[in-house]
Amino acid sequence: MKLKVKAKASGGVVKVKMLVKHQMETGRRKDKKGALIPALHLTEIMAEYQGSTVFSTEVGPGVSKDPFLAFYFKGAAGESLKISAIDTAGETGVVDVTIK
Amino acid sequence: MKFSRRKFFTTIGKGAACLAVLSSLPSVVWAKWNDSAFNATDLSAAIDAKYPGMAIEDSEKVSLKAPAIAENGAVVPVSVKSDLDNISSISLFVVKNPSPLISTFNLSKHSVADVSIRIRMGTTSEVIALVEADGKLYRATSTVKVTIGGCGG
Amino acid sequence: MRKIITICTVLAAFSVASASANETQYDKLVAEDGSKFRSYFQNKFASVEMTDYINGVYAIDAKSREQWEEIEEFPPYELSIDEGQELFEKPFANGKSYASCFSNDGVNVRKNYPYYDLELSKVMTLELAINMCRESNGEKALGYKKGDIALISAYMAYTSRDETFNIKVPNQAAYDAYLDGKKFFYSKRGQLNLACSDCHLVAAGQKLRADIPSPALGHTTGFPVYRSKWGGLGTLHRRYAGCNKNVRAQPFPAQGEEYRNLEFFQSLMNQGLVLNGPSARK
Numbered sequence: 142m143k144l145k146v147k148a149k150a151s152g153g154v155v156k157v158k159m160l161v162k163h164q165m166e167t168g169r170r171k172d173k174k175g176a177l178i179p180a181l182h183l184t185e186i187m188a189e190y191q192g193s194t195v196f197s198t199e200v201g202p203g204v205s206k207d208p209f210l211a212f213y214f215k216g217a218a219g220e221s222l223k224i225s226a227i228d229t230a231g232e233t234g235v236v237d238v239t240i241k
Numbered sequence: 242m243k244f245s246r247r248k249f250f251t252t253i254g255k256g257a258a259c260l261a262v263l264s265s266l267p268s269v270v271w272a273k274w275n276d277s278a279f280n281a282t283d284l285s286a287a288i289d290a291k292y293p294g295m296a297i298e299d300s301e302k303v304s305l306k307a308p309a310i311a312e313n314g315a316v317v318p319v320s321v322k323s324d325l326d327n328i329s330s331i332s333l334f335v336v337k338n339p340s341p342l343i344s345t346f347n348l349s350k351h352s353v354a355d356v357s358i359r360i361r362m363g364t365t366s367e368v369i370a371l372v373e374a375d376g377k378l379y380r381a382t383s384t385v386k387v388t389i390g391g392c393g394g
Numbered sequence: 395m396r397k398i399i400t401i402c403t404v405l406a407a408f409s410v411a412s413a414s415a416n417e418t419q420y421d422k423l424v425a426e427d428g429s430k431f432r433s434y435f436q437n438k439f440a441s442v443e444m445t446d447y448i449n450g451v452y453a454i455d456a457k458s459r460e461q462w463e464e465i466e467e468f469p470p471y472e473l474s475i476d477e478g479q480e481l482f483e484k485p486f487a488n489g490k491s492y493a494s495c496f497s498n499d500g501v502n503v504r505k506n507y508p509y510y511d512l513e514l515s516k517v518m519t520l521e522l523a524i525n526m527c528r529e530s531n532g533e534k535a536l537g538y539k540k541g542d543i544a545l546i547s548a549y550m551a552y553t554s555r556d557e558t559f560n561i562k563v564p565n566q567a568a569y570d571a572y573l574d575g576k577k578f579f580y581s582k583r584g585q586l587n588l589a590c591s592d593c594h595l596v597a598a599g600q601k602l603r604a605d606i607p608s609p610a611l612g613h614t615t616g617f618p619v620y621r622s623k624w625g626g627l628g629t630l631h632r633r634y635a636g637c638n639k640n641v642r643a644q645p646f647p648a649q650g651e652e653y654r655n656l657e658f659f660q661s662l663m664n665q666g667l668v669l670n671g672p673s674a675r676k
Contacts, residue, residue, distance in 0.1 A: 160472060162477075164625075184274040185272055199275060199279075201340060201343060205317075206316075206626075207625070211320075211356065212346070212355070213356075214352050215352075309457070312461045312462070315622045315623060315625060318461055389603060390602075390676075
């Protein structure tokens with residue numbers, strides 16, 4: 142699972158923007174034969190900073206394909222930020238970035 | 242997105258260093274996905290499943306930004322800000338979606354209450370942001386029109 | 395008055411840009427057409443800067459521009475560029491790679507496409523060149539509308555971002571291809587009996603149900619495009635086919651002569667405009 146994260150600090154607050162490559166299949170679409178395509182979408186995205194979870198998002202099929210998320214937390218440049226994501230199939234992705 | 246070519250090449254290098262995939266993460270503790278809330282098919286059931294028994298009031302301290310007319314219902318940029326104290330979570334609902342609960346943002350004491358996301362809307366609908374703070378829910382609502390265009394393709 | 399001087403300076407700059415050495419009579423004819431094309435739109439949309447036409451409908455519709463700018467903060471095609479680069483750099487089974495087929499190792503060459511290939515006597519587009527590279531190295535050709543071809547094209551387009559098109563019309567045959575594309579642009583087709591020009595020249599800026607057709611000037615600069623509707627990338631010819639279906643016309647094959655000549659015509663009308671691929675659209 143590909144995650145792309147940009148994290149920038151300004152005045153003690155870190156702005157995080159991220160994209161996850163994911164089809165976010167809702168489970169409501171039908172294929173050409175009329176059968177339901179099973180749901181396959183992210184369920185949670187988590188941000189860890191200095192050993193604790195500073196932010197997390199639970200998501201469902203109502204989130205757009207290739208999900209985008211932006212959030213803010215108190216932190217500093219030069220520190221490390223870990224972002225993880227998991228989907229309905231249990232597949233996970235993780236990225237470690239240095240806050241700019 | 243402004244990006245000179247020279248800057249692009251150095252950044253692609255950094256970007257490559259930033260991308261990694263692991264198939265198992267023993268150290269992460271995932272929340273149990275609230276499937277009763279996410280699968281609820283009407284707004285009140287979704288709110289009840291997510292925030293059972295909590296009082297809701299409209300609040301000017303919750304600011305929900307969404308377009309008046311969505312350019313495309315598949316990708317609608319939405320953001321929520323609030324200057325209320327002690328916010329523990331923010332949830333977004335699209336009233337007319339088959340599953341109204343879209344997402345829940347769980348804030349920590351390190352958070353700043355400002356979140357943005359891109360959502361799917363099936364049809365013209367109210368979008369509701371509920372901010373959970375000190376055991377109560379504070380609400381902002383915005384109507385977003387979703388139209389049938391003239392140029393599919 | 396200042397506006398007239400500005401317009402004249404911009405137009406003069408465009409004509410100077412094309413009046414380089416080795417300019418054929420055909421280059422001059424096409425440049426004249428281009429000048430008229432630009433003037434038409436400048437008169438129609440007096441407040442739009444020439445440089446903004448590369449942004450399509452967002453140059454003329456403020457409300458959708460706001461949403462597009464929000465998406466541009468971190469657009470989904472950034473994932474595509476990374477994927478495209480990986481595909482571009484991956485060697486073929488025979489050990490060679492795409493770099494061996496293009497000048498400058500394939501970096502910043504997108505601005506040279508489409509061009510009239512004198513040997514093959516046809517318009518060569520970037521996607522066609524990508525597949526020719528594959529086939530000459532023993533690989534299967536890719537589909538022309540989406541998937542890997544769009545990803546590779548997206549990466550290559552990104553390396554030409556901020557460059558201007560550099561397209562010549564070297565001989566009569568090339569000029570004929572240009573005229574063929576021009577004729578296609580202005581010909582009515584389909585059950586709805588509409589020409590490209592009906593929507594993108596005459597009705598640009600007006601409402602088509604809930605959509606506003608973009609000005610034809612600037613079309614092609616931002617391809618391949620990540621469309622919200624597609625939930626992914628698509629090539630220019632994918633869009634052409636879709637547009638033809640919209641007027642209930644039978645679409646032509648991607649990378650067939652009709653669409654390549656149309657791309658040639660449209661790209662020549664964009665001379666002087668800056669490339670901004672890949673881009674995001676609704």
